[in-house]
Amino acid sequence: MSEFPPLTFNVPAPELRPGDTPDFSGVEIPRAGSARRPPVDVDPKEIRDLAFTIIRVLSRDGEPTGDWAVELPDDELVEGLRHMMRLRAFDARMLMAQRQGKTSFYMQHLGEEAIACAFQKALYKGDMNFPTYRQAGLLIAQDYPMKLMMCQIYSNAEDPNHGRQLPIMYSSKEYGFFSISGNLSTQYPQAVGWAMASAISNDTRIAAGWVGDGSTAESDYHAAMVFASTYKPPVILNVVNNQWAISTFQGIAKGESGTFAARGHGFGIPSLRVDGNDYLAVLAVARWAAERARRNLGPTLIEYVTYRAGGHSTSDDPSAYRPKEEGDAWPLGDPILRMKGYLIRKGIWSEERHTQAEAEIADEVLAAQKEAEAIGTLSSGNAPSARDMFEDVFEEMPPHLIKQRQEAGY
């Protein structure tokens, strides 16, 4: 009955699969320094273009350029590099610990170290992150004790979560790090709610929400955007686009939208897209968004363009769904190498100091690991007591739980 031909079904697919040669020549990488830095009270309508470009500071030859280039004291630059190095070293050891059976599971940050490490530097004490499982950099950048992180990973007797959570699901109110949830995106509206609470209380503290590219598809993402758009609370909404959601390429979540940053436009929320492998660019953009929040100008959406160079988790083998060498071909490079190159160029770092720092950090991590393992690993049997499992379901244990605890033999 129709004069139109039959419909066909569209399923986006990545261009390359295992066996193909990685090729990112189609990905447009704007020159470092080419994106302008608007005032923080800019009308979001005037910066639509910043959701379609990539804000970059460190140029190919390691020189900070353009409006977004922040001046950082030398010690802070070196500190930033060391944080990223420490996170990478931490990951490497914990991956090995998992393989050795010392814990059940691990998730690494390979290639994404700059994002959380630099972002945290834009926050003040008292601000609150609502992180996903791939933002341990927020803790590392505050020198949170690695031993405690490891105790959590090992679910041992000193695990701050008492062994109840999957490894890497840290929590630290003191360090502005909200208890990680295994459920994707749920924490996004919570970040907005926390920020609303801060505004309601005439406080000065701000919040930051975190999701991955894949997780932007979840419904809670919308709830967060709607409430952020309406009440304009002091919140930074971060989207880490590392190109993959387990085996699913970003095109499935992004659809026709162009970029994840563009999602902010329908909500009147200023939206920036930034080179996630550029420590200086991340810091600059985070500071801009934080200043907006602190000045009661409301939310900012930031998309970090990066690449998940490792597997999704220790349960994943990415060679089943993407070319092996894709990570090496990633055109935004390695955040640590880029920062290192800059610091060497600037004359405040050298290959020797780098090698030495690597060794120092390896020692630090190893020392922390030894301390943590002295308390116990998942397999060593020094877990928190089963009796403890009945605690904290409620502040006060109700009769039926007391009974169950007795039934369990405690």
Place this chain on the structure above:
Amino acid sequence: MSEFPPLTFNVPAPELRPGDTPDFSGVEIPRAGSARRPPVDVDPKEIRDLAFTIIRVLSRDGEPTGDWAVELPDDELVEGLRHMMRLRAFDARMLMAQRQGKTSFYMQHLGEEAIACAFQKALYKGDMNFPTYRQAGLLIAQDYPMKLMMCQIYSNAEDPNHGRQLPIMYSSKEYGFFSISGNLSTQYPQAVGWAMASAISNDTRIAAGWVGDGSTAESDYHAAMVFASTYKPPVILNVVNNQWAISTFQGIAKGESGTFAARGHGFGIPSLRVDGNDYLAVLAVARWAAERARRNLGPTLIEYVTYRAGGHSTSDDPSAYRPKEEGDAWPLGDPILRMKGYLIRKGIWSEERHTQAEAEIADEVLAAQKEAEAIGTLSSGNAPSARDMFEDVFEEMPPHLIKQRQEAGY
């Protein structure tokens, strides 16, 4: 510790509340004919402006103007007017029937008649609407038997829903009208799924989803947009912005987004904003979107700008939260009066024919009502049997339900 002043909390509020004098002078109403009509395969990026204007066809003095003015045969024009008149007459009688206790509840369309009546004319037999409770015009415009609608409203023995649903929650597969759900927005991703199924099946049929301004805040709205953006199925996503969601003004759902149509931009979905009180504009835009869908070009988002002139439902008294005369002051006028004016101007209608048509329609509605009431009303006791309530939970009644039915005495 902060150098910034305390934050404050932003809660959008309508400018006017009961007692205030209605004033829409701040609402920008573009001239009829001023919005251009792009080709259906336009790149969505090129028509961002169409989400911020209002596509209008009928000018103040009742003349169709501009690119979007469709040529309609005279009989179709008159038919369109009569459909709107019939819907209004139907509403009036059913409101009265509810007040008389013949049913429990009713929801009217006052001021919004053009939208569903005109939209339906862009669909073909076999296409499927996923309506909300305020789109009875989709049925009226197909001359669906009013008696059946009333049987549903009265929950009597001939109610196609067997008395199970709240009044006005119609369902008619035959008329391309999906069973209405009382839960807001749930049907939006279902419309997308239906359209995906049509494309998967290499069919030619298309789907249309419907939500209100308030309901765009629901999470399912996002699910629909994401899936529509990714798989580009043949679906038209309609948002009826009648300014109010029960007592809540549209600013609470819209936040900073500017318009509801703008929400489509973050998904790369072409988005149009149209005068919902202009039968010709609605039809033109609906046809444009339908053609896109039929040509496998994917989804379109349409915001209809209108005003809910009546209460939310028979349970609502809007004078508690908005100025009484706001509806009369609404700058886009009354859809029936505007269409009537145009037809008279065109010489194919007259005050006399209008009065006569009103009388005819009143008779039709009354006749249908008599027939329906002869079968029964909610209060008359001719409801479907209680035994029937146990049917259709599953296709085949499982043992526990048979047992319960026996226990109930049937």
Place this chain on the structure above:
Amino acid sequence: MAKMTMIEAIQSAHDTAMERDERVVVYGEDVGFFGGVFRCTAGLQEKYGPTRCFDTPISESGIVGTAIGMAAYGLKPCVEIQFSDYVYPAYDQIVSEAARLRHRCAGDFTCPLVIRMPVGGGIFGGQTHSQSPEAVFTHVCGLKTVMPSNPYDAKGLLAAAIEDPDPVIFMEPKRLYNGPFDGHHENPVVPWRDHDLGEVPEGYFSLPLGRAEIRRPGEQVTILAYGTMVYVAQAAAEEAGIDAEIIDLRTLLPLDMETIKASVVKTGRCVIVHEATRTSGFGAELATLVQEECFYSLEAPIQRVTGWDTPYPHAQEWDYFPSPARVGRALQQSMEA
């Protein structure tokens, strides 16, 4: 003391809580300017300003999701879901987040949060304005679930819920808002002003969660009920001429098992009444607990009188609603067994 409807009592619980504690914020759909579609938050925005009582977008997951963030911050949000039938979009936030937060981080963050919602039928609301979803909350560890049956309890228990350090699901039987309802729909409702339990202190007071109340002492059979069903049970006992002991549970979780046990041990018989669909309803938990703890006292099978396992129909509402007659039959059967 003043005479209050259940609506006024709930409004008053909000009001006194907001007055006593700055951290209490109240929000939800149509809750601000208008004061809620059932008027349970009437006047609060005017009194405390839109910063502490405000309208929200229609997003139940957003309402609960933001409230969890606020609770973690240190406020005490008390949010309204317009009808319990619309709580499901927020189910993930409630189950996966609110209920688990304290446990998963060993108390580093907590979630003192109240989620209010009108429940139950008998108002010709059809399947989307009549549901009683308590069982999908009582199954979730970390939640408390409360359902008052009168203005006095409503105010006292809501005050306690708001003070509680953990998330509380607070269900309000909407059929009781204006007066007790005994299931005889052809009779006019008795307004709360003519009822003892419509007598409510104007100022602050609270009632502990987790305590049931015996509404009618009796010797022959124990009826476990809550919400609207308390009055249906009363009517049924009277009409059947059976000396039933009627326990109004008030809090479903944590449950007052002491009171239940003492009664069933005494009567040896038990009938459970709820409006929700039967299978896997809260009645199943009650029956199981009773047989676990009172097995040797039981002289008859425990019976359930409940909504049928169908959606709540519109026209056939009174065939669905557990009537005094149905409860009466169960009492009779229990006595005869």
Place this chain on the structure above:
Amino acid sequence: MAKMTMIEAIQSAHDTAMERDERVVVYGEDVGFFGGVFRCTAGLQEKYGPTRCFDTPISESGIVGTAIGMAAYGLKPCVEIQFSDYVYPAYDQIVSEAARLRHRCAGDFTCPLVIRMPVGGGIFGGQTHSQSPEAVFTHVCGLKTVMPSNPYDAKGLLAAAIEDPDPVIFMEPKRLYNGPFDGHHENPVVPWRDHDLGEVPEGYFSLPLGRAEIRRPGEQVTILAYGTMVYVAQAAAEEAGIDAEIIDLRTLLPLDMETIKASVVKTGRCVIVHEATRTSGFGAELATLVQEECFYSLEAPIQRVTGWDTPYPHAQEWDYFPSPARVGRALQQSMEA
């Protein structure tokens, strides 16, 4: 016949269904190219193309919401939720829409839809990869709920679920995917290839929903179990030396009450085992039905051995998991009562 793991059996059920019926479409997170994180849809995209098996955005409500639209259109979607712990965002679509559609429009539209999801713990998955949420589905009228315990049943029941004219929740005990697991976590898993029930027809076959299976005939006490707990029950009975009759329910709703009743009337004793938290779990419904229908045969209180009313912990997993020892104690108590 071939030897299959439960994963292969589920893959094969998809495959044969897709081959027989063009209307069957399969989708979910990571389900397409990769074939699912547990590989239950491996090879389907390659064989049937991305139009019939594809990856989705991470949106459980979108997955189920679109599937309902597809089912209403006339397709037969079979969708995967990556872990049952992540089904809650789709709960509204399941409860308010899929389950109610046929009834609310008197069959004008219907919803033949399968929602698959791995359930249960014992894999050190912590609280978000271990849950067993069956009870929040069995409470919802209009849904069928199925949980197979072996490859043979998994294939046959999934075929039936896909053919079913109504929505089916299909739960897969992930701890059994590669082999039966008796709760002794220190022992290696026996692969399905060494097990009778790993013998599965390669071609199409189906098993009716709603029928339980007696896994071990016995005289002394009836054990009601499903999924992983079937094997725990077997181990417990053996170790306790008690002649238990073990019923594998397979379908929780509709329930095979005939088989249960016949057994309990015979044994006079009943122990129910499930992994989900206890309060308002499906065990409560089972216990209630048993006491309703077999009251006069019961010689001991019905007992429940279940997960505790806490989130599923990571390190303390084996203290949470209902162990053969715990089941054995309950059997003993039941015998001694």
